[in-house]
Amino acid sequence: MTSRRYLKYRVTETDKKVIRKFLVHKKFSSSQLHNLKNKGGLIFVNHRQRHFNYQMKTGDEILIVMSVETPSDLIKPMPGQVDVIYEDKYFLVINKPPGIASLPAKALTSKTMANIVKYYLEQNGENGTIHLVTRLDRDTSGLMVFAKNSYAHSMLDQILHSDHFQKYYLAIIYGHMEPESGLIDLPIGIDQSAFYLRTIDHDNGKPSKTIYKTVERFSRGSLLKLKLLTGRTHQIRVHLKASGHPIFGDYMYTNQEEPLINRQALHCAELKIVHPVTGELLDLQAPLPEDMTRLCQTLRG
DSSP states (O other), X not given: OOBOOEEEEEOOTTSOSBHHHHHHHTTOOHHHHHHXXXXXXXXXXXXXXXXXXXXXXXXXXXXXXXXXXXXXXXXXXXXXXXXXXXXXXXXXXXXXXXXXXXXXXXXXXXXXXXXXXXXXXXXXXXXOOOEEOOOOOTTOEEEEEEESSXXXXXXXXXXXXXXXXXXXXXXXXXXXXXXXXXXXXXOEEEOTTOTTOXXXXXXXXXXXXXXXEEEXXXXXXXEEEEEESSOOTTHHHHHHHHTTOOBTTOHHHHOXXXXXXXXXXXXXXXXXXXXXXXXXXXXXXXXXXXXXXXXXXXXXX
């Protein structure tokens, strides 16, 4: 299914008045401007079609008809459960269960959240093009963001690692962090023993920062709330292992089975997003899943 997106603005006194400059100020990328000009996009000012060099005035109404996006055949729509936390015409936030990947791996046709979200969008008359803004490991649960078009994707990407897009996780760890709150600032690189693992690498690793706070202490574990300041692969898992307090059930980084939970006890619990189009502050939350809730109850004794 293909569909068009419409964006409406009213030109204010402080806005750029030439259409091209106006759109650049509204965070249109060069590729989006190219597609708008060369791939069937349309621009109307006060209901009359105009071009990039048109000079607008304060109070003018501008309507952008985005070029058509054709969904890729590489991701097949597949029915499945979608726990919608937030949705508007720009993006979709879902609560991902553990045990399902975010995106298909190459040459694999197993069901992933991308396949399920594509089916969901198409069933609701939306364009099925997948724009994954944030992803989670297969066995990490919680909030994921999908943009509904390339413009929204670009807008979200531009704020992804800023104060306008804050990601908070809950993790259950072995032992107790000392001090109970603080900053883990350790560079992360690829583990030379296995390409899919990450490790602390002071020579070649990328800067990585995680803020943590102890929410609850148990006799042999703790519930932490963590905020990502950077977005490295497996960042929280690697940082907590390096601190001496790995996550319960994280076999990949502990090499030990955990009878109390069959996956890493890590959950993306909250997103605070300043909506890149409307400016609204969104505080989106996903409750602690059942298996992590049971683990907390067990550890409380």
